[in-house]
Each structure stands twice: as C-alpha cells, then as structure tokens.
Amino acid sequence: MTFDSVSNSSSRPLRVCSFESRKQDEMRSLIERHGGVPTIAASMREVPLENNVAVFEFLDRLQSNDLDAVIFMTGVGARALLEVVETKIDRATFFDALQRCCLVVRGPKPTAVLREWSVRIDHRASEPNTWRELLSVIDSGLSFPKPASKSNGPADQPLTGRAIAIQEYGLPSADLYSALTARGASLLPVPVYRWELPTDTAPLEAAIRACVAGEFDVLLFTSAQQIRNVLEIAERLNLRESFLAATQRYRIGSIGPTCSEALREAGLQINLEPSHPHMGHLVRETLASH
CATH class of the missing domain: 3.40.50.10090 (Rossmann fold)
Incomplete structure (x- = not known):
C-alpha cells in the first residue's frame, strides 16, 4: 500500500537503513539483492524472563x-x-x-x-x-x-x-x-x-546520527518496538527532534499496520506498507516504488 511518493533524483543506488535485529543477515541480503546499499542497525534485544x-x-x-x-x-x-x-x-x-x-x-x-x-x-x-x-x-x-x-x-x-x-x-x-x-x-x-536495547548501542547511535545528517534514502521498520527503541536512543543523544525532522526527507517502509500505527504515533509518515507483511515484500516494494 503506497501512501505518497518520495522521489530519488539521482541514479545512484538507494541507501537503505533497517533497524532489524533478529534477521540482520537476511535483511542485508534482501536490500543488496534489490539494488540497495544496506545499513543494518540492530535496535532490539530479546531477553528471556x-x-x-x-x-x-x-x-x-x-x-x-x-x-x-x-x-x-x-x-x-x-x-x-x-x-x-x-x-x-x-x-x-x-x-x-x-x-x-x-x-x-x-x-x-x-x-x-x-x-x-x-x-x-x-x-x-x-x-x-x-x-x-x-x-x-x-x-x-x-x-x-x-x-x-x-x-x-x-x-x-x-x-x-x-x-x-x-x-x-x-x-x-x-x-x-x-x-x-x-x-x-x-x-x-x-x-x-x-524487549530491551542492544547491549552495544554504538551501531544504532551511528545510524541515528547518519539519518540526521541526510545519509540515507530509505528507512525500513519491521516491528513497533523498533521505533520506540530508536527514539529512546535518539533522546539520549539529544537528537530526538532532529531525527524526527530528518525522517520527513526519507521514504519509510513499514512491515504492516501494527508497525505503522506505532510509527505514526511517534510522528513519522509512512510511505509504503507491502502487499504482504513479510520482509521480502517490504524490501522489494519499498525500493521499487522509490
């Protein structure tokens, strides 16, 4: 489902940031397969009770x-x-x-x-x-x-x-x-x-700073908890408002309605939900529509 359009004015490969944690290698491979340049910044850690x-x-x-x-x-x-x-x-x-x-x-x-x-x-x-x-x-x-x-x-x-x-x-x-x-x-x-933050938050911090600096074209979210953790780290860096403002320049793909609802509540605008709520569809359809 496409909500609006964000164009890529150059012919260079799309720079894609994903906050996927559990399936980082699969996400990286999907982005590369569809012509993007991936940055994978794990945003969550599963902690057994x-x-x-x-x-x-x-x-x-x-x-x-x-x-x-x-x-x-x-x-x-x-x-x-x-x-x-x-x-x-x-x-x-x-x-x-x-x-x-x-x-x-x-x-x-x-x-x-x-x-x-x-x-x-x-x-x-x-x-x-x-x-x-x-x-x-x-x-x-x-x-x-x-x-x-x-x-x-x-x-x-x-x-x-x-x-x-x-x-x-x-x-x-x-x-x-x-x-x-x-x-x-x-x-x-x-x-x-x-869900907790990753033990090492340095890659996530670097991705947030890169987002603020305009170094991406596409942001991909695959769960509602990702944006909550991203904003928690952005707040620690005193970059929450700058991060939210920067996202307006990017195409944002959301895995599905639950994730999209959390993104909108946080102040992000969704450009695309895939036809099926799977990572492969998310990557292919978001990058193809840019």
Missing part, C-alpha cells in the same frame, strides 16, 4: 482444564513458551493439554509452529494479522470444546465465563485485551520475552 511465574501459572491452569482458549501471537514466542514448559513436563503432555482448548493463532508463523507440533488449529486470523483481524475471528465465534463456566459477568456478552490465555511476545496488546475484556472474557497474559 527468568523464573517465569506466568508460564507456570498458565501450565497449571491448562493441566487443570481451567482454560477455554489459548491464543498464540508469534511463532518465536510459541517456541520460547515450549522451552519453559519443558522444564516442568514433557512436550507430549503439553500438546495433549493444549488440544483440550480452543486454539487460535494470529498469523502464519505461529501456524507453522503448531503444525510442526502436530497440534490442531481451530482459528487463524487473516492478513495483515493484527489484533483487529484476530478480534474479528473471535467475534465470528470460537469453537470451544466445553460449556462456559459460571461467571458473575454480564450474561449477554459472548465471552462471559470464558478463560483465555494469550501468549505474549514483547509488548502486550492493550487494545486486544481491552476488547476481549469488554466481551466478558477472563484473560491470562503469558509473557515469554521482554
């Missing part, structure tokens, strides 16, 4: 048949959840317990993980796989395997008496939680990771 009480509570309730549905938000988070679970029980027991619930996935990555586990998937959100598509699936009616438990909540709400666990990854989805609570659900957030 130690002594994850929330996962153990989730596991206890799952084994006690006290959950009606489990929502898997990300593939990486699903794998991380399994790693913690396996410190308590074997995976076969975990998978059997999951299948006594209604299982919902947000997009293709958690879908792939659950298929790898040979675990049944009951519902899947459509692209672009934001909380809105997930809520639409839920509003269409979930295939719960058992009747709702008694609840003091309003009887006319579709999720009253339903206990729903949500595998979190990074920041919780406050909008989704609010919507589900309004529909009567009892929620159990299950955080697996939290």
Whole structure:
C-alpha cells in the first residue's frame, strides 16, 4: 500500500537503513539483492524472563482444564513458551493439554509452529494479522470444546465465563485485551520475552546520527518496538527532534499496520506498507516504488 511518493533524483543506488535485529543477515541480503546499499542497525534485544511465574501459572491452569482458549501471537514466542514448559513436563503432555482448548493463532508463523507440533488449529486470523483481524475471528465465534463456566459477568456478552490465555511476545496488546475484556472474557497474559536495547548501542547511535545528517534514502521498520527503541536512543543523544525532522526527507517502509500505527504515533509518515507483511515484500516494494 503506497501512501505518497518520495522521489530519488539521482541514479545512484538507494541507501537503505533497517533497524532489524533478529534477521540482520537476511535483511542485508534482501536490500543488496534489490539494488540497495544496506545499513543494518540492530535496535532490539530479546531477553528471556527468568523464573517465569506466568508460564507456570498458565501450565497449571491448562493441566487443570481451567482454560477455554489459548491464543498464540508469534511463532518465536510459541517456541520460547515450549522451552519453559519443558522444564516442568514433557512436550507430549503439553500438546495433549493444549488440544483440550480452543486454539487460535494470529498469523502464519505461529501456524507453522503448531503444525510442526502436530497440534490442531481451530482459528487463524487473516492478513495483515493484527489484533483487529484476530478480534474479528473471535467475534465470528470460537469453537470451544466445553460449556462456559459460571461467571458473575454480564450474561449477554459472548465471552462471559470464558478463560483465555494469550501468549505474549514483547509488548502486550492493550487494545486486544481491552476488547476481549469488554466481551466478558477472563484473560491470562503469558509473557515469554521482554524487549530491551542492544547491549552495544554504538551501531544504532551511528545510524541515528547518519539519518540526521541526510545519509540515507530509505528507512525500513519491521516491528513497533523498533521505533520506540530508536527514539529512546535518539533522546539520549539529544537528537530526538532532529531525527524526527530528518525522517520527513526519507521514504519509510513499514512491515504492516501494527508497525505503522506505532510509527505514526511517534510522528513519522509512512510511505509504503507491502502487499504482504513479510520482509521480502517490504524490501522489494519499498525500493521499487522509490
């Protein structure tokens, strides 16, 4: 989806800055393959939650048949959840317990993980796989395997008496939680990771300074947390306002609506969202439209 146009007045290769962390090599290769000159400045670090009480509570309730549905938000988070679970029980027991619930996935990555586990998937959100598509699936009616438990909540709400666990990854989805609570659900957030700044922020600092100096043509963002961390470092450098002003000169590609929403909230203007929320589409379509 193209929002406006930013032209490249010269025939030189486009200078592209990406804030990708987990798939830096893949992003660099994609940019080079499509004729760009890449700068990859990692903006995030995944930190496992130690002594994850929330996962153990989730596991206890799952084994006690006290959950009606489990929502898997990300593939990486699903794998991380399994790693913690396996410190308590074997995976076969975990998978059997999951299948006594209604299982919902947000997009293709958690879908792939659950298929790898040979675990049944009951519902899947459509692209672009934001909380809105997930809520639409839920509003269409979930295939719960058992009747709702008694609840003091309003009887006319579709999720009253339903206990729903949500595998979190990074920041919780406050909008989704609010919507589900309004529909009567009892929620159990299950955080697996939290996002922190990279241990070495020097490359990110250098990229921010280069952005302010006008050394790029294109900026690429693949998650909402990236812009939050970028602006935190820019603030430390006393360059937040200069960075935001500089971004107005660049073409900005965003992986999808959730990321775009965070960018707009931060004051950036989005030029392009790809036809599919994948890195390959993001790079190809953003560079091709410049």
